[in-house]
Amino acid sequence: MEYTKSLQKAIDYARTYSKKNGQYTGTQHLLLGLMHTGPSIGSQVLSDAGVTEKLVETVINEMMILTDKKAPVPKDEDTPRFKQLLETTSAIASMCDMNEAGTEHAVLAILRTPDSSAARILSSLEIDINAVFNNLLKAMGEEGDTFRQVLYANHGGAAEEEYPDLDEFTTDLTTLAEEGELDPIIGREKEIQRVIEILSRRTKNNPCLIGEPGVGKTAIIEGLAEQIVSQNVPSQLLGKRILTLDLSGMVAGTKYRGEFEERIKNVIEEASAAG
CATH class of the missing domain: 3.40.50.300 (P-loop containing nucleotide triphosphate hydrolases)
Structure with missing residues:
Protein backbone atom coordinates (compact mmCIF):
# COMPACT_ATOMS: atom_id res chain seq x y z
CA MET A 1 0.00 0.00 0.00
CA GLU A 2 1.19 3.51 -0.80
CA TYR A 3 1.73 6.20 1.83
CA THR A 4 0.44 9.76 1.91
CA LYS A 5 3.01 12.52 1.40
CA SER A 6 2.94 13.39 5.11
CA LEU A 7 3.64 9.82 6.21
CA GLN A 8 6.31 9.29 3.57
CA LYS A 9 8.07 12.44 4.78
CA ALA A 10 7.92 11.13 8.34
CA ILE A 11 9.42 7.79 7.26
CA ASP A 12 12.17 9.50 5.25
CA TYR A 13 13.03 11.77 8.18
CA ALA A 14 13.14 8.78 10.55
CA ARG A 15 15.68 7.04 8.32
CA THR A 16 17.69 10.22 7.78
CA TYR A 17 17.82 11.00 11.49
CA SER A 18 18.86 7.48 12.48
CA LYS A 19 21.53 7.39 9.78
CA LYS A 20 22.93 10.75 10.86
CA ASN A 21 23.21 9.50 14.43
CA GLY A 22 24.65 6.12 13.51
CA GLN A 23 21.55 4.23 14.64
CA TYR A 24 19.29 1.59 13.15
CA THR A 25 15.84 2.96 12.25
CA GLY A 26 13.30 2.05 14.93
CA THR A 27 9.73 2.92 15.82
CA GLN A 28 11.00 5.73 18.04
CA HIS A 29 12.41 7.45 14.97
CA LEU A 30 9.08 7.17 13.18
CA LEU A 31 7.40 8.88 16.15
CA LEU A 32 10.02 11.62 15.91
CA GLY A 33 9.42 11.90 12.16
CA LEU A 34 5.67 12.27 12.70
CA MET A 35 6.24 15.18 15.09
CA HIS A 36 8.89 16.77 12.85
CA THR A 37 7.04 16.74 9.53
CA GLY A 38 3.62 17.98 10.75
CA PRO A 39 1.07 19.36 10.58
CA SER A 40 -1.03 16.27 10.00
CA ILE A 41 -3.91 14.49 11.69
CA GLY A 42 -1.59 12.18 13.60
CA SER A 43 0.89 14.82 14.73
CA GLN A 44 -1.87 17.27 15.69
CA VAL A 45 -3.59 14.78 18.01
CA LEU A 46 -0.24 13.94 19.62
CA SER A 47 0.56 17.65 19.99
CA ASP A 48 -2.77 18.27 21.67
CA ALA A 49 -1.87 15.51 24.15
CA GLY A 50 1.39 17.27 25.03
CA VAL A 51 3.84 15.46 22.76
CA THR A 52 6.52 17.61 21.11
CA GLU A 53 9.41 16.86 18.80
CA LYS A 54 11.88 18.09 21.42
CA LEU A 55 10.48 15.78 24.12
CA VAL A 56 10.60 12.75 21.83
CA GLU A 57 14.17 13.52 20.75
CA THR A 58 15.24 13.93 24.38
CA VAL A 59 13.89 10.49 25.29
CA ILE A 60 15.54 8.93 22.22
CA ASN A 61 18.90 10.37 23.29
CA GLU A 62 18.39 8.98 26.79
CA MET A 63 17.58 5.59 25.31
CA MET A 64 20.88 5.68 23.37
CA ILE A 65 22.80 6.19 26.60
CA LEU A 66 21.03 3.39 28.46
CA THR A 67 20.97 0.74 25.71
CA ASP A 68 23.78 -1.47 24.45
CA LYS A 69 25.81 0.10 21.70
CA LYS A 70 25.72 -3.15 19.71
CA ALA A 71 22.78 -2.83 17.37
CA PRO A 72 20.85 -6.02 16.48
CA VAL A 73 20.84 -5.04 12.80
CA PRO A 74 23.35 -3.21 10.60
CA LYS A 75 23.27 0.58 10.75
CA ASP A 76 21.26 2.49 8.15
CA GLU A 77 18.69 -0.35 8.05
CA ASP A 78 15.18 -0.72 9.44
CA THR A 79 14.60 -2.82 12.54
CA PRO A 80 12.13 -5.71 12.30
CA ARG A 81 9.80 -3.84 14.66
CA PHE A 82 9.92 -0.75 12.40
CA LYS A 83 8.99 -2.89 9.39
CA GLN A 84 6.23 -4.56 11.38
CA LEU A 85 4.86 -1.17 12.41
CA LEU A 86 4.67 -0.07 8.78
CA GLU A 87 2.84 -3.29 7.92
CA THR A 88 0.39 -2.65 10.76
CA THR A 89 -0.08 0.90 9.51
CA SER A 90 -1.03 -0.38 6.06
CA ALA A 91 -3.34 -3.01 7.56
CA ILE A 92 -5.15 -0.36 9.61
CA ALA A 93 -5.56 1.81 6.51
CA SER A 94 -7.12 -1.17 4.75
CA MET A 95 -9.50 -1.68 7.67
CA CYS A 96 -10.57 1.92 7.18
CA ASP A 97 -11.20 1.31 3.45
CA MET A 98 -8.43 3.73 2.48
CA ASN A 99 -6.14 3.42 -0.55
CA GLU A 100 -3.26 5.22 1.16
CA ALA A 101 -1.83 4.93 4.66
CA GLY A 102 -1.52 8.23 6.50
CA THR A 103 -0.02 9.59 9.71
CA GLU A 104 -3.23 8.85 11.60
CA HIS A 105 -2.90 5.17 10.73
CA ALA A 106 0.73 5.22 11.86
CA VAL A 107 -0.25 6.66 15.24
CA LEU A 108 -2.96 4.01 15.61
CA ALA A 109 -0.36 1.36 14.80
CA ILE A 110 1.90 2.73 17.54
CA LEU A 111 -0.96 2.67 20.05
CA ARG A 112 -1.73 -0.94 19.10
CA THR A 113 1.92 -1.96 19.63
CA PRO A 114 2.41 -1.15 23.33
CA ASP A 115 5.79 -2.91 23.56
CA SER A 116 7.34 -0.80 20.78
CA SER A 117 9.90 1.90 21.59
CA ALA A 118 7.53 4.56 20.22
CA ALA A 119 4.72 3.47 22.55
CA ARG A 120 7.10 3.30 25.51
CA ILE A 121 8.15 6.87 24.82
CA LEU A 122 4.51 7.98 24.96
CA SER A 123 4.12 6.11 28.25
CA SER A 124 7.26 7.72 29.68
CA LEU A 125 5.80 11.14 28.83
CA GLU A 126 2.69 10.13 30.85
CA ILE A 127 0.44 10.60 27.84
CA ASP A 128 -3.18 9.48 28.25
CA ILE A 129 -3.18 6.71 25.62
CA ASN A 130 -6.93 6.21 25.93
CA ALA A 131 -7.59 9.91 25.23
CA VAL A 132 -5.19 9.93 22.26
CA PHE A 133 -6.91 6.87 20.78
CA ASN A 134 -10.41 8.31 21.09
CA ASN A 135 -9.42 11.84 19.99
CA LEU A 136 -7.66 10.41 16.96
CA LEU A 137 -10.71 8.43 15.89
CA LYS A 138 -12.85 11.56 16.33
CA ALA A 139 -10.42 13.57 14.19
CA MET A 140 -10.63 10.88 11.49
CA GLY A 141 -14.41 11.32 11.26
CA GLU A 142 -16.28 8.59 9.37
CA GLU A 143 -13.01 6.79 8.75
CA GLY A 144 -12.47 6.58 12.51
CA ASP A 145 -16.01 5.27 13.01
CA THR A 146 -15.34 2.57 10.41
CA PHE A 147 -12.15 1.51 12.15
CA ARG A 148 -13.84 1.37 15.55
CA GLN A 149 -16.70 -0.75 14.18
CA VAL A 150 -14.37 -3.17 12.40
CA LEU A 151 -12.16 -3.46 15.46
CA TYR A 152 -15.12 -4.07 17.74
CA ALA A 153 -16.51 -6.68 15.35
CA ASN A 154 -13.15 -8.46 15.18
CA HIS A 155 -12.93 -8.62 18.97
CA GLY A 156 -16.51 -9.58 19.61
CA GLY A 157 -17.54 -11.37 16.45
CA ALA A 158 -16.15 -14.81 17.11
CA ALA A 159 -18.44 -17.74 16.63
Missing part, protein backbone atom coordinates in the same frame (compact mmCIF):
# COMPACT_ATOMS: atom_id res chain seq x y z
CA GLU A 160 -20.46 -18.48 19.71
CA GLU A 161 -19.44 -21.53 21.72
CA GLU A 162 -20.99 -23.20 24.70
CA TYR A 163 -19.51 -22.42 28.10
CA PRO A 164 -21.82 -24.15 30.58
CA ASP A 165 -20.03 -23.14 33.79
CA LEU A 166 -19.62 -19.53 32.70
CA ASP A 167 -23.29 -19.36 31.76
CA GLU A 168 -24.37 -20.93 35.06
CA PHE A 169 -22.13 -19.15 37.54
CA THR A 170 -21.49 -15.70 36.00
CA THR A 171 -23.48 -12.63 34.99
CA ASP A 172 -22.42 -10.69 31.88
CA LEU A 173 -22.39 -7.00 32.82
CA THR A 174 -21.63 -5.92 29.24
CA THR A 175 -24.80 -7.62 28.04
CA LEU A 176 -26.78 -5.87 30.77
CA ALA A 177 -25.19 -2.57 29.72
CA GLU A 178 -26.17 -3.17 26.09
CA GLU A 179 -29.75 -3.83 27.18
CA GLY A 180 -29.86 -0.72 29.38
CA GLU A 181 -30.30 -2.73 32.56
CA LEU A 182 -27.53 -0.97 34.52
CA ASP A 183 -28.10 2.22 36.51
CA PRO A 184 -26.24 5.39 35.42
CA ILE A 185 -22.87 5.87 37.15
CA ILE A 186 -22.32 9.33 38.63
CA GLY A 187 -19.17 10.65 40.28
CA ARG A 188 -16.92 7.67 39.53
CA GLU A 189 -15.41 8.81 36.22
CA LYS A 190 -11.88 9.16 37.65
CA GLU A 191 -11.89 5.68 39.17
CA ILE A 192 -13.31 4.11 35.99
CA GLN A 193 -10.64 5.73 33.84
CA ARG A 194 -7.96 4.55 36.24
CA VAL A 195 -9.19 0.96 35.92
CA ILE A 196 -9.16 1.30 32.12
CA GLU A 197 -5.58 2.60 32.22
CA ILE A 198 -4.43 -0.33 34.37
CA LEU A 199 -6.17 -2.91 32.16
CA SER A 200 -4.49 -1.37 29.09
CA ARG A 201 -0.97 -1.85 30.46
CA ARG A 202 1.34 -4.46 28.96
CA THR A 203 2.38 -5.63 32.44
CA LYS A 204 0.98 -5.22 35.97
CA ASN A 205 -2.50 -4.95 34.47
CA ASN A 206 -4.61 -6.42 37.28
CA PRO A 207 -6.64 -3.73 39.08
CA CYS A 208 -7.86 -4.50 42.61
CA LEU A 209 -10.73 -2.53 44.15
CA ILE A 210 -10.73 -2.49 47.94
CA GLY A 211 -13.31 -0.89 50.24
CA GLU A 212 -16.11 -1.35 52.70
CA PRO A 213 -19.45 -2.72 51.45
CA GLY A 214 -21.53 -0.04 49.78
CA VAL A 215 -18.73 2.37 48.82
CA GLY A 216 -19.23 1.75 45.07
CA LYS A 217 -16.82 -0.99 43.96
CA THR A 218 -19.49 -2.73 41.87
CA ALA A 219 -20.59 0.60 40.42
CA ILE A 220 -17.06 1.17 39.07
CA ILE A 221 -17.08 -2.19 37.32
CA GLU A 222 -20.54 -1.51 35.90
CA GLY A 223 -19.19 1.82 34.67
CA LEU A 224 -16.36 -0.05 32.95
CA ALA A 225 -18.92 -2.27 31.22
CA GLU A 226 -20.78 0.85 30.06
CA GLN A 227 -17.55 2.29 28.62
CA ILE A 228 -16.81 -0.94 26.73
CA VAL A 229 -20.31 -1.05 25.25
CA SER A 230 -20.10 2.62 24.22
CA GLN A 231 -16.67 1.83 22.65
CA ASN A 232 -15.04 4.58 24.71
CA VAL A 233 -12.03 2.41 25.57
CA PRO A 234 -8.63 1.61 24.02
CA SER A 235 -8.53 -0.90 21.20
CA GLN A 236 -7.26 -3.64 23.55
CA LEU A 237 -10.54 -3.55 25.47
CA LEU A 238 -12.97 -3.27 22.58
CA GLY A 239 -15.36 -6.22 22.48
CA LYS A 240 -14.28 -7.55 25.87
CA ARG A 241 -16.85 -8.89 28.35
CA ILE A 242 -17.13 -8.14 32.05
CA LEU A 243 -18.40 -11.12 34.04
CA THR A 244 -19.31 -11.27 37.73
CA LEU A 245 -18.73 -14.59 39.45
CA ASP A 246 -21.39 -15.99 41.82
CA LEU A 247 -19.24 -17.73 44.43
CA SER A 248 -22.18 -18.63 46.65
CA GLY A 249 -23.82 -20.33 43.67
CA MET A 250 -20.65 -22.30 42.99
CA VAL A 251 -20.49 -23.50 46.59
CA ALA A 252 -24.19 -24.45 46.66
CA GLY A 253 -24.85 -28.05 45.77
CA THR A 254 -21.27 -29.25 46.23
CA LYS A 255 -21.25 -32.50 48.20
CA TYR A 256 -17.86 -34.05 47.67
CA ARG A 257 -14.35 -32.89 48.34
CA GLY A 258 -12.81 -31.19 45.34
CA GLU A 259 -16.11 -30.47 43.59
CA PHE A 260 -15.92 -26.73 44.30
CA GLU A 261 -12.29 -26.60 43.14
CA GLU A 262 -13.29 -28.39 39.94
CA ARG A 263 -15.96 -25.78 39.25
CA ILE A 264 -13.43 -22.98 39.78
CA LYS A 265 -11.00 -24.71 37.42
CA ASN A 266 -13.68 -25.11 34.74
CA VAL A 267 -14.71 -21.45 34.97
CA ILE A 268 -11.10 -20.31 34.58
CA GLU A 269 -10.53 -22.62 31.60
CA GLU A 270 -13.76 -21.50 29.90
CA ALA A 271 -12.95 -17.84 30.51
CA SER A 272 -9.52 -18.33 28.94
CA ALA A 273 -11.02 -20.18 25.96
CA ALA A 274 -13.64 -17.46 25.47
CA GLY A 275 -10.92 -14.83 25.31
Whole structure:
Protein backbone atom coordinates (compact mmCIF):
# COMPACT_ATOMS: atom_id res chain seq x y z
CA MET A 1 0.00 0.00 0.00
CA GLU A 2 1.19 3.51 -0.80
CA TYR A 3 1.73 6.20 1.83
CA THR A 4 0.44 9.76 1.91
CA LYS A 5 3.01 12.52 1.40
CA SER A 6 2.94 13.39 5.11
CA LEU A 7 3.64 9.82 6.21
CA GLN A 8 6.31 9.29 3.57
CA LYS A 9 8.07 12.44 4.78
CA ALA A 10 7.92 11.13 8.34
CA ILE A 11 9.42 7.79 7.26
CA ASP A 12 12.17 9.50 5.25
CA TYR A 13 13.03 11.77 8.18
CA ALA A 14 13.14 8.78 10.55
CA ARG A 15 15.68 7.04 8.32
CA THR A 16 17.69 10.22 7.78
CA TYR A 17 17.82 11.00 11.49
CA SER A 18 18.86 7.48 12.48
CA LYS A 19 21.53 7.39 9.78
CA LYS A 20 22.93 10.75 10.86
CA ASN A 21 23.21 9.50 14.43
CA GLY A 22 24.65 6.12 13.51
CA GLN A 23 21.55 4.23 14.64
CA TYR A 24 19.29 1.59 13.15
CA THR A 25 15.84 2.96 12.25
CA GLY A 26 13.30 2.05 14.93
CA THR A 27 9.73 2.92 15.82
CA GLN A 28 11.00 5.73 18.04
CA HIS A 29 12.41 7.45 14.97
CA LEU A 30 9.08 7.17 13.18
CA LEU A 31 7.40 8.88 16.15
CA LEU A 32 10.02 11.62 15.91
CA GLY A 33 9.42 11.90 12.16
CA LEU A 34 5.67 12.27 12.70
CA MET A 35 6.24 15.18 15.09
CA HIS A 36 8.89 16.77 12.85
CA THR A 37 7.04 16.74 9.53
CA GLY A 38 3.62 17.98 10.75
CA PRO A 39 1.07 19.36 10.58
CA SER A 40 -1.03 16.27 10.00
CA ILE A 41 -3.91 14.49 11.69
CA GLY A 42 -1.59 12.18 13.60
CA SER A 43 0.89 14.82 14.73
CA GLN A 44 -1.87 17.27 15.69
CA VAL A 45 -3.59 14.78 18.01
CA LEU A 46 -0.24 13.94 19.62
CA SER A 47 0.56 17.65 19.99
CA ASP A 48 -2.77 18.27 21.67
CA ALA A 49 -1.87 15.51 24.15
CA GLY A 50 1.39 17.27 25.03
CA VAL A 51 3.84 15.46 22.76
CA THR A 52 6.52 17.61 21.11
CA GLU A 53 9.41 16.86 18.80
CA LYS A 54 11.88 18.09 21.42
CA LEU A 55 10.48 15.78 24.12
CA VAL A 56 10.60 12.75 21.83
CA GLU A 57 14.17 13.52 20.75
CA THR A 58 15.24 13.93 24.38
CA VAL A 59 13.89 10.49 25.29
CA ILE A 60 15.54 8.93 22.22
CA ASN A 61 18.90 10.37 23.29
CA GLU A 62 18.39 8.98 26.79
CA MET A 63 17.58 5.59 25.31
CA MET A 64 20.88 5.68 23.37
CA ILE A 65 22.80 6.19 26.60
CA LEU A 66 21.03 3.39 28.46
CA THR A 67 20.97 0.74 25.71
CA ASP A 68 23.78 -1.47 24.45
CA LYS A 69 25.81 0.10 21.70
CA LYS A 70 25.72 -3.15 19.71
CA ALA A 71 22.78 -2.83 17.37
CA PRO A 72 20.85 -6.02 16.48
CA VAL A 73 20.84 -5.04 12.80
CA PRO A 74 23.35 -3.21 10.60
CA LYS A 75 23.27 0.58 10.75
CA ASP A 76 21.26 2.49 8.15
CA GLU A 77 18.69 -0.35 8.05
CA ASP A 78 15.18 -0.72 9.44
CA THR A 79 14.60 -2.82 12.54
CA PRO A 80 12.13 -5.71 12.30
CA ARG A 81 9.80 -3.84 14.66
CA PHE A 82 9.92 -0.75 12.40
CA LYS A 83 8.99 -2.89 9.39
CA GLN A 84 6.23 -4.56 11.38
CA LEU A 85 4.86 -1.17 12.41
CA LEU A 86 4.67 -0.07 8.78
CA GLU A 87 2.84 -3.29 7.92
CA THR A 88 0.39 -2.65 10.76
CA THR A 89 -0.08 0.90 9.51
CA SER A 90 -1.03 -0.38 6.06
CA ALA A 91 -3.34 -3.01 7.56
CA ILE A 92 -5.15 -0.36 9.61
CA ALA A 93 -5.56 1.81 6.51
CA SER A 94 -7.12 -1.17 4.75
CA MET A 95 -9.50 -1.68 7.67
CA CYS A 96 -10.57 1.92 7.18
CA ASP A 97 -11.20 1.31 3.45
CA MET A 98 -8.43 3.73 2.48
CA ASN A 99 -6.14 3.42 -0.55
CA GLU A 100 -3.26 5.22 1.16
CA ALA A 101 -1.83 4.93 4.66
CA GLY A 102 -1.52 8.23 6.50
CA THR A 103 -0.02 9.59 9.71
CA GLU A 104 -3.23 8.85 11.60
CA HIS A 105 -2.90 5.17 10.73
CA ALA A 106 0.73 5.22 11.86
CA VAL A 107 -0.25 6.66 15.24
CA LEU A 108 -2.96 4.01 15.61
CA ALA A 109 -0.36 1.36 14.80
CA ILE A 110 1.90 2.73 17.54
CA LEU A 111 -0.96 2.67 20.05
CA ARG A 112 -1.73 -0.94 19.10
CA THR A 113 1.92 -1.96 19.63
CA PRO A 114 2.41 -1.15 23.33
CA ASP A 115 5.79 -2.91 23.56
CA SER A 116 7.34 -0.80 20.78
CA SER A 117 9.90 1.90 21.59
CA ALA A 118 7.53 4.56 20.22
CA ALA A 119 4.72 3.47 22.55
CA ARG A 120 7.10 3.30 25.51
CA ILE A 121 8.15 6.87 24.82
CA LEU A 122 4.51 7.98 24.96
CA SER A 123 4.12 6.11 28.25
CA SER A 124 7.26 7.72 29.68
CA LEU A 125 5.80 11.14 28.83
CA GLU A 126 2.69 10.13 30.85
CA ILE A 127 0.44 10.60 27.84
CA ASP A 128 -3.18 9.48 28.25
CA ILE A 129 -3.18 6.71 25.62
CA ASN A 130 -6.93 6.21 25.93
CA ALA A 131 -7.59 9.91 25.23
CA VAL A 132 -5.19 9.93 22.26
CA PHE A 133 -6.91 6.87 20.78
CA ASN A 134 -10.41 8.31 21.09
CA ASN A 135 -9.42 11.84 19.99
CA LEU A 136 -7.66 10.41 16.96
CA LEU A 137 -10.71 8.43 15.89
CA LYS A 138 -12.85 11.56 16.33
CA ALA A 139 -10.42 13.57 14.19
CA MET A 140 -10.63 10.88 11.49
CA GLY A 141 -14.41 11.32 11.26
CA GLU A 142 -16.28 8.59 9.37
CA GLU A 143 -13.01 6.79 8.75
CA GLY A 144 -12.47 6.58 12.51
CA ASP A 145 -16.01 5.27 13.01
CA THR A 146 -15.34 2.57 10.41
CA PHE A 147 -12.15 1.51 12.15
CA ARG A 148 -13.84 1.37 15.55
CA GLN A 149 -16.70 -0.75 14.18
CA VAL A 150 -14.37 -3.17 12.40
CA LEU A 151 -12.16 -3.46 15.46
CA TYR A 152 -15.12 -4.07 17.74
CA ALA A 153 -16.51 -6.68 15.35
CA ASN A 154 -13.15 -8.46 15.18
CA HIS A 155 -12.93 -8.62 18.97
CA GLY A 156 -16.51 -9.58 19.61
CA GLY A 157 -17.54 -11.37 16.45
CA ALA A 158 -16.15 -14.81 17.11
CA ALA A 159 -18.44 -17.74 16.63
CA GLU A 160 -20.46 -18.48 19.71
CA GLU A 161 -19.44 -21.53 21.72
CA GLU A 162 -20.99 -23.20 24.70
CA TYR A 163 -19.51 -22.42 28.10
CA PRO A 164 -21.82 -24.15 30.58
CA ASP A 165 -20.03 -23.14 33.79
CA LEU A 166 -19.62 -19.53 32.70
CA ASP A 167 -23.29 -19.36 31.76
CA GLU A 168 -24.37 -20.93 35.06
CA PHE A 169 -22.13 -19.15 37.54
CA THR A 170 -21.49 -15.70 36.00
CA THR A 171 -23.48 -12.63 34.99
CA ASP A 172 -22.42 -10.69 31.88
CA LEU A 173 -22.39 -7.00 32.82
CA THR A 174 -21.63 -5.92 29.24
CA THR A 175 -24.80 -7.62 28.04
CA LEU A 176 -26.78 -5.87 30.77
CA ALA A 177 -25.19 -2.57 29.72
CA GLU A 178 -26.17 -3.17 26.09
CA GLU A 179 -29.75 -3.83 27.18
CA GLY A 180 -29.86 -0.72 29.38
CA GLU A 181 -30.30 -2.73 32.56
CA LEU A 182 -27.53 -0.97 34.52
CA ASP A 183 -28.10 2.22 36.51
CA PRO A 184 -26.24 5.39 35.42
CA ILE A 185 -22.87 5.87 37.15
CA ILE A 186 -22.32 9.33 38.63
CA GLY A 187 -19.17 10.65 40.28
CA ARG A 188 -16.92 7.67 39.53
CA GLU A 189 -15.41 8.81 36.22
CA LYS A 190 -11.88 9.16 37.65
CA GLU A 191 -11.89 5.68 39.17
CA ILE A 192 -13.31 4.11 35.99
CA GLN A 193 -10.64 5.73 33.84
CA ARG A 194 -7.96 4.55 36.24
CA VAL A 195 -9.19 0.96 35.92
CA ILE A 196 -9.16 1.30 32.12
CA GLU A 197 -5.58 2.60 32.22
CA ILE A 198 -4.43 -0.33 34.37
CA LEU A 199 -6.17 -2.91 32.16
CA SER A 200 -4.49 -1.37 29.09
CA ARG A 201 -0.97 -1.85 30.46
CA ARG A 202 1.34 -4.46 28.96
CA THR A 203 2.38 -5.63 32.44
CA LYS A 204 0.98 -5.22 35.97
CA ASN A 205 -2.50 -4.95 34.47
CA ASN A 206 -4.61 -6.42 37.28
CA PRO A 207 -6.64 -3.73 39.08
CA CYS A 208 -7.86 -4.50 42.61
CA LEU A 209 -10.73 -2.53 44.15
CA ILE A 210 -10.73 -2.49 47.94
CA GLY A 211 -13.31 -0.89 50.24
CA GLU A 212 -16.11 -1.35 52.70
CA PRO A 213 -19.45 -2.72 51.45
CA GLY A 214 -21.53 -0.04 49.78
CA VAL A 215 -18.73 2.37 48.82
CA GLY A 216 -19.23 1.75 45.07
CA LYS A 217 -16.82 -0.99 43.96
CA THR A 218 -19.49 -2.73 41.87
CA ALA A 219 -20.59 0.60 40.42
CA ILE A 220 -17.06 1.17 39.07
CA ILE A 221 -17.08 -2.19 37.32
CA GLU A 222 -20.54 -1.51 35.90
CA GLY A 223 -19.19 1.82 34.67
CA LEU A 224 -16.36 -0.05 32.95
CA ALA A 225 -18.92 -2.27 31.22
CA GLU A 226 -20.78 0.85 30.06
CA GLN A 227 -17.55 2.29 28.62
CA ILE A 228 -16.81 -0.94 26.73
CA VAL A 229 -20.31 -1.05 25.25
CA SER A 230 -20.10 2.62 24.22
CA GLN A 231 -16.67 1.83 22.65
CA ASN A 232 -15.04 4.58 24.71
CA VAL A 233 -12.03 2.41 25.57
CA PRO A 234 -8.63 1.61 24.02
CA SER A 235 -8.53 -0.90 21.20
CA GLN A 236 -7.26 -3.64 23.55
CA LEU A 237 -10.54 -3.55 25.47
CA LEU A 238 -12.97 -3.27 22.58
CA GLY A 239 -15.36 -6.22 22.48
CA LYS A 240 -14.28 -7.55 25.87
CA ARG A 241 -16.85 -8.89 28.35
CA ILE A 242 -17.13 -8.14 32.05
CA LEU A 243 -18.40 -11.12 34.04
CA THR A 244 -19.31 -11.27 37.73
CA LEU A 245 -18.73 -14.59 39.45
CA ASP A 246 -21.39 -15.99 41.82
CA LEU A 247 -19.24 -17.73 44.43
CA SER A 248 -22.18 -18.63 46.65
CA GLY A 249 -23.82 -20.33 43.67
CA MET A 250 -20.65 -22.30 42.99
CA VAL A 251 -20.49 -23.50 46.59
CA ALA A 252 -24.19 -24.45 46.66
CA GLY A 253 -24.85 -28.05 45.77
CA THR A 254 -21.27 -29.25 46.23
CA LYS A 255 -21.25 -32.50 48.20
CA TYR A 256 -17.86 -34.05 47.67
CA ARG A 257 -14.35 -32.89 48.34
CA GLY A 258 -12.81 -31.19 45.34
CA GLU A 259 -16.11 -30.47 43.59
CA PHE A 260 -15.92 -26.73 44.30
CA GLU A 261 -12.29 -26.60 43.14
CA GLU A 262 -13.29 -28.39 39.94
CA ARG A 263 -15.96 -25.78 39.25
CA ILE A 264 -13.43 -22.98 39.78
CA LYS A 265 -11.00 -24.71 37.42
CA ASN A 266 -13.68 -25.11 34.74
CA VAL A 267 -14.71 -21.45 34.97
CA ILE A 268 -11.10 -20.31 34.58
CA GLU A 269 -10.53 -22.62 31.60
CA GLU A 270 -13.76 -21.50 29.90
CA ALA A 271 -12.95 -17.84 30.51
CA SER A 272 -9.52 -18.33 28.94
CA ALA A 273 -11.02 -20.18 25.96
CA ALA A 274 -13.64 -17.46 25.47
CA GLY A 275 -10.92 -14.83 25.31
